[in-house]
Amino acid sequence: RKEVEQDPGPFNVPEGATVAFNCTYSNSASQSFFWYRQDCRKEPKLLMSVYSSGNEDGRFTAQLNRASQYISLLIRDSKLSDSATYLCVVTHLYNFNKFYFGSGTKLNVKP
Amino acid sequence: NAGVTQTPKFRILKIGQSMTLQCTQDMNHNYMYWYRQDPGMGLKLIYYSVGAGITDKGEVPNGYNVSRSTTEDFPLRLELAAPSQTSVYFCASRSGENYGYTFGSGTRLTVV
Numbered sequence: 432r433k434e435v436e437q438d439p440g441p442f443n444v445p446e447g448a449t450v451a452f453n454c455t456y457s458n459s460a461s462q463s464f465f466w467y468r469q470d471c472r473k474e475p476k477l478l479m480s481v482y483s484s485g486n487e488d489g490r491f492t493a494q495l496n497r498a499s500q501y502i503s504l505l506i507r508d509s510k511l512s513d514s515a516t517y518l519c520v521v522t523h524l525y526n527f528n529k530f531y532f533g534s535g536t537k538l539n540v541k542p
Numbered sequence: 543n544a545g546v547t548q549t550p551k552f553r554i555l556k557i558g559q560s561m562t563l564q565c566t567q568d569m570n571h572n573y574m575y576w577y578r579q580d581p582g583m584g585l586k587l588i589y590y591s592v593g594a595g596i597t598d599k600g601e602v603p604n605g606y607n608v609s610r611s612t613t614e615d616f617p618l619r620l621e622l623a624a625p626s627q628t629s630v631y632f633c634a635s636r637s638g639e640n641y642g643y644t645f646g647s648g649t650r651l652t653v654v
Contacts, residue, residue: 435584465642474632474645475585518584520642528573528592529600530643532584 432457437519437533445541448509452536454519455501464495466504467518469535475518478504509540544568548633548646555623555653563618563649565633573636574616575643576600576608578629585632591616623653 437454444450456464464481479486481493481502492505502521506513519533549564567574572593577585577600587600591610605627607619616635620627630650634643 439582467642474647475643476645477642480642528575528590528598529587530575530585532577534582534584 434458434531435519435521435533437517437536439534439536441537441539443539443541444509446509446511448540449505449507450509450538451503451505452517452519452538453501453503454533454536455499456519456521456531457500458521458523459497459500460523461500461521463522464493464502465520465530466491466493466502467520467532469516469518471515475532478517506538509538511540511542514538514540546633546635546644546646548631548649550649551647552650553652555620555651557623557625557653559623560619560621561623561651563620563631563633563651565616565618565646566614567616567633567635567644568614569635569637569644570613571635571637571644572613573638574610575634576606576616576618577632577634578602578627579632579648580629588618588631620651625653627651628653 466478467475468478469475485494490507494503516535518535546567575590576588586602589608591597633646
């Protein structure tokens, strides 16, 4: 079983839509959680960390559900510029140097 | 502030050749990493370092070597290049355990 699993998509949504991605992780000892954004042929860039209580940054909201072992990312009022691949990343309590990356979910925001 | 700088950006190697991918960061981060990303796949950790003089293997270290003589630099060496090493290589650094990575812009390597 993969450490981190994501729906590859693509998610095709119109501008202004709300879209949500989920990501499941297999190791209950997972400690830190992040969402990264990767544009085509570019490096991943940190979008936001995910905290136990959930957190929001502008149009982006991240949630963590430890009992069900998943994290989510909600994007409200989608912009064309949100088109990218979103990577879910987790680390483990006993080996924080190993970041486990999901394969990514592709989002296409259409005019 | 340059962040994480990787060179070269692109390279074509012949089978059996060797090369070094350079990575340098100016943020005084102790933790540095090398990843490879194959098309449609997640990033896989090759090697990492928690400080100058300390390196350790990741998930896919075979065919690669690293060194960390300074805090700033973390070069990745490919010996005897093989077509299976065709990939995009990303170097990353971070300041501490609970912080996310800062990535370099990547090196696109093709082995023919």
